[in-house]
Amino acid sequence: PNVELDIKIDEQLKILAYDFQTIQLWSNILILIMENVTFKNEPLIYFTSLTRKNQFIVKLNCPVEEIENQLFNKDLLAQRFNNALESATKLKLNIIKTIVDNHDAVLNCSSEQKQILFELTFNVSN
Secondary structure, X not given: OOOEEEEEOOOOOOOOOOHXXXXXXXXXXXXXXXXXXXXXXXXXXXXXXXXXXXXXXXXXXXXXXXEOOOOOOOOHHHHHHOOOOOHHHHHHHXXXXXXXXXXXXXXXXXXXXXXEEEEEEEEOOO
């Protein structure tokens, strides 16, 4: 479906990242969302950023109508070992895990009250 993105990322903040992997990371996260939820209207996904001490945080927030799969929780990346999941989903989770590790980042995920939230935390070097 068509997706509307609301992006409010601080352009002054810089992180050392692998461009292609960063595109893969967000693409795989967005595909996981699109494949495992339903939307009442056109999907709207918010990207925001914030800084905390030596960390740069990117948040993805997505209001949904229904979450069809209880994948979106604090154990999201551990689900890549879940044999009940389709192999394509496990592959996406493995790609996400590899990229997060390559960037020495931390990915948190939660879902509650028809909202999915991803929070990716990068350490910022001076």
